[in-house]
Amino acid sequence: MNPWTQVRVNRGVAAVLGLLVLSACLLVAAVPKVTQTAYDEALRDAMAKSEPKRTDLTVVSRRNGPPQEPLTPAVLLDADRRFRAELPSALRRAVAAQGAGSSHHMVRKSENPVFAVDGEVRSYQYLNLGWVSGTERYVRYVEGRPPGEPKKLDDGPLFEVALAKQASEEMRMPVGSTVQLGGLQKLSATVTGLFEPIEPDSGYWRHNEAFRRVMKIRKPGADTDDWYATGLVAGTALPELGAMYPNVTYQWVIGVNGPAVTTLRAPELAEAVRAFRGAVPVVLDGTSPGSLDTGLDFLLDEHLSRMRVAESLLLFVIGGLLTVSLGVIALVVRLLAERMRHSLVLIRARGASLPGIAATTAATVAAVAVPAGAVGYALSYALPGPLTLFVHLGPLVVVAVTALLAAGQALDHRWPRADRRDDVATSRPSPRRITAEAAVVVLALAGTYLLRQRGLTTQTGERGSDPFLILVPAGLTVAVALVVLRCYPYPLRLAVRLAARLRPAVPFLGLTLAARARPAATLSVLILLPALAVAVFGTVISGGLATTQQASGWQQVGARARLDSALPLTPEAVERIRQVPGVGNVVPATRSTAMVRPDMQQVIVLGVDTRAYRALLSGSPLVLPDAPVLVSPDLAGRGPIELVAKTSRALTPGGVVTGLSRVYGGGPLVVAPPDGSPVNTVFIDGAGMDAKQLRAAAGMPDVQVTSLDDVLADIEGAPFTATIERAFTVVTIALVCYALAAVLVALVTGGADRTGTLSHLRALGLSTAQARRLTVLEIAPMIVLTALAGMLLGLALPAVLGPGIDLRAYTGGLAVEVYPADLTTPVLLTAGLAAAAVLGAFVYATLGRAVAPRLREGE
Structure with a gap:
């Protein structure tokens, strides 16, 4: 059988199937990209708000003996090259070039107490001496001149230094001042110039804060602060400065290129930092072994921990969305198989094997699903974001599941198909089906208990996400849908008994048909209830986040x-x-x-x-x-x-x-x-x-x-928070659309049987208006009861799952303990969805054509 012939014959159903597959593939490919982009934005935001001392790589070494050769800028630059050569390859690709960004190197002689300034005795003051590469690009002299080469005096070297203008004023060391310094070595310094920093908020100056302002430090047990200023010396003073010890520190700052640090590379970068920390080489004679001073690996670990928390919650929401979308696709595949039933029965009677029937249905569905999936996958490229493995595999999984669902329809042709009246007697579920449904309910309850005890997002940073716990919320909604599916005929049967006492026949007939729901109608319950439950859950969680964000800000x-x-x-x-x-x-x-x-x-x-x-x-x-x-x-x-x-x-x-x-x-x-x-x-x-x-x-x-x-703008505008809010909004809209599609597909699937029933009743005298009311009464109880159950479940999910979901990453560090009692949005969402579904049933009944005249003619 040519699959394209079946596609042309059933082009309406095929178009709906293609649209559903396209939307599902687009979601499963686009959401990971957008999410990954948000993760990268969060990482860049965290790095931008952190001090460069934490994000950059700083190699620190201290001199503990006399040098073997004079210290020059070239020696320090060569040491910087050797450090970079020792970096792991993953880390080497993420650092800025020499002299670029915040990269620089520095030598500083510290703990030099000030004895006197121009003969005036001073106490609690210290003047450190330091040289930093690249100062010519970052300072602007406002008085005096840059420092020059030191002079050798009988009582020790005399260094020429430049001070920041603010430090000069606070320390009372104007241009021309001569400062007597003490310590193990006798030193002196003269102030030749004052400077102001260019771009004081740059990473360069945030590394060298001590050069541009006075540091006030109170030592343990002291009653007053010690004031530390740092004077800038010339490069020609390095040989003299490098020959001193102790209290001489060397630093090589290797700037990290922020855009090169992404979430996907974060694990290997964190490992590379830890590997380099344990293998920093010694490059200068007479210095201590180098140590790496950075918090980059800790920052990356914190980000990955927060990302796993956000990922767990997003996987739950997206998992519910994909479950519902695949359920609607299963409904449409079943509808297409029903439209192909006579053709399949015919080729089966002519000797076609069961695998042949499965191949025919799968080929027909694949003829629609494969192009639609390819289009959805291609449309995902319009959204920014890195291409992960899930972006490529997600659409393939959707298309493959769709084809498998189509092949599974061949099971209906295992035996010759006898005519039966589903509207007269309700088929009883098999023991296997009852056992499977009971297992789903038990697993959902057990998973809910474990989730409340262990938490969905509380330990994901250390242990990773638990796939079972992530599936628990979706499994719980399916379990409740199964319970509703098995229980909702009983109140309807009670309503049938009450309606039997009424004179009009329409209520009795409509409720009787509702109590004997067809398979397509029952399958739509399994879609409508989870869809509405997850949508209501999203609105309640969003309200709880907004309330807690306000409290956190205050x-x-x-x-x-x-x-x-x-x-x-x-x-x-x-x-x-x-x-x-x-x-x-x-x-x-x-x-x-x-x-x-x-x-x-x-x-x-x-x-x-x-x-x-x-x-x-x-x-x-x-x-x-x-x-x-x-x-x-x-x-x-x-x-x-x-x-x-x-x-x-x-x-x-x-x-x-x-x-x-x-x-x-x-x-x-x-x-x-x-x-x-x-x-x-x-x-x-x-x-x-x-x-x-x-x-x-x-x-x-x-x-x-x-x-x-x-503060509220920072909390609400954080990438993680904005991502989850957008996800809830998109998922809510998509779930409502899928739920409406499920109800409409269920109406169309049972249309042939319903038309036959109505035609017989029309032949017995049922009017057109009564036929419309009968159709609405058949559909409305299922929709109303399922919508009500979905809304109640969605309202209960935050209370049931709340103890196991850590939402502090989205609220500025405050746990969400109270969810707002505002029922306006959930009630409007539920009522709107139910009303739209019932209205669709009414429109469907209105537009349908009666075939009673043909029955009267004997057809």
Whole structure:
């Protein structure tokens, strides 16, 4: 039998099958590409937000003896080449070229105490000496001149140095100053010039922060900070600088090319970094073995862990979508086989074998599925993203499954096909089918229990995704669909008994036909219920994510906006902040650290008027108990708290505040009344506030403004979060379309039998209007009951699966514990889908042609 002949004869069904296969292949090929692109965006975002010291490769070595040869820039450059040659091949392809990006090398002599500046004795000051390659491209001299070659004096070398302008002002070392340095070797330096950094936010300066500002460090047990400035020396000073020891450090920074680091290459890059860390060569005589200072492998491991969490949740959603799409394809394949039934029966009667029948149906379906699958696969190339193995294999799997479903239709021709009336008697399921369905239900329940205990996404970073647990949610929806399929005839039979007492015959006949559902109708239940359940689940999860993201943003900011200052804020500064446009309520506070007796645990103390702060938080997810002293949950139950600080005091907590400790890192927090300490934090309420104006109003250096809108934008705009939100939206739309297609296909599949039944009833006097109502009554109970069960299952899935799904990657680190009780979207989705399906049944009944006249003529 020529398959193309069957395609032409049944071109309507073939077109629907082709469209379904095309959409399924497009989804299975495009979703991995888009997802992989989002993973790469998340990785690039994580690298961009991380310090270059963490993402770049920095080889560090310290001199522990006199050098064998003078140190020059050429020697350091040659060492850089040898380091690069020792990199693993995977890592070598991901690093920037010498001198490109943030790549450079540096020598620094540190821990040089300042004895005097121009004869003025100084204390707690240090002047480090350093040389960095490429400074001519990154500095702009604003006073004086660049440093030159050092001079040899009787009491040690005199280095010429250039200082950053800000460091010169803070250290009080103007141009022309002579600085006496101490330590094991006597040194001195003269300041020849002041510079300002070009592109101060570049990776080059973020590696060399000590060169452009004063570092203030408080050593253990000290009462004051030590101030460290770093002077820039000339390349001609390297021989003298390299001959010194100890406290001489060499660094070679090998910049990493961000676009070359992708998610697909992340595992091998992390392994390459670990391999190089254990095999850093020694390249200079008299130096210690080199060590690799980088956090790139840890950053890649963190990204892969988060990616596996996101992947597990996406696989669940996409798995449900593919299950439903293949179910609809199975319905259409069955419809096509029904249309081919007479031809297949004929060739079977003429001696065709069962494999021959299977080959004929498979060839007919493949004639449609293969071109449609190829088109869907080709359309996926219009979307950006890397080509993974799943992109290529996914469409092949869809086409292969479609052909197998077609070949399986040959099983209906194992024996001669006798005429039967499916509308008069309902066939009983075989013991094998009952056993298989019971096994699905038991496995779904067992998997649900394991998922709640072990979690779907909690340990994927260490152990990887569990395929069984990923399939549990989809299996649970199928199990519920099977239960509904077996149970829904019973309430209908009760309705049939009630309808039998009514005078009109249409309710009785329609409900009787609904209770004796045909195989196509029962198969549509297995599609409609999972589709609606997953769609409702997606809407509920999206609502839970949005609610938790809001709560996470408030917990990270503590108000609509928060201003933190390193220096005390004057009352005038607070008043200027009140006058900024958009600012409503303002609550000043004091942030400090203290110890808690008796274990001397360090805590954050927030001195604030809790009543005023509670009023500012009114209507927000943050709730403050009505008490002047509050503690975070990790300090609850301790009783009175004795704080040890500059001003020690004893406090009695009156309540526990949840979430506020995340404002300052999540550590132990004590909220207490102000003790008179200077204000350094301001909580602000209002709308339309500008961070620049708030910062300018404070009038202080090192002021940081944190806005709730900015934090929420970061959370919601994160690639992982945006990906899952888009996935839920696309999947919901696709599932609704597939569910409607399943109902319509079920209507068409049973159309021949239904037309015959209606024709006999029309011959007995059934009117056209009654025939339409009869068709709607036959379809509506199944649709309504299945839609209701799907909606209830979708609403229950977050509660059932919630403990096993870790969604913190999408909410800024806050666990999703509460899902909104808003039923508007699920109810509208369910009602709209059911109404559209029932309307489709009505339209189908309206457009159908009655054949009662032919029956009356004896046909």
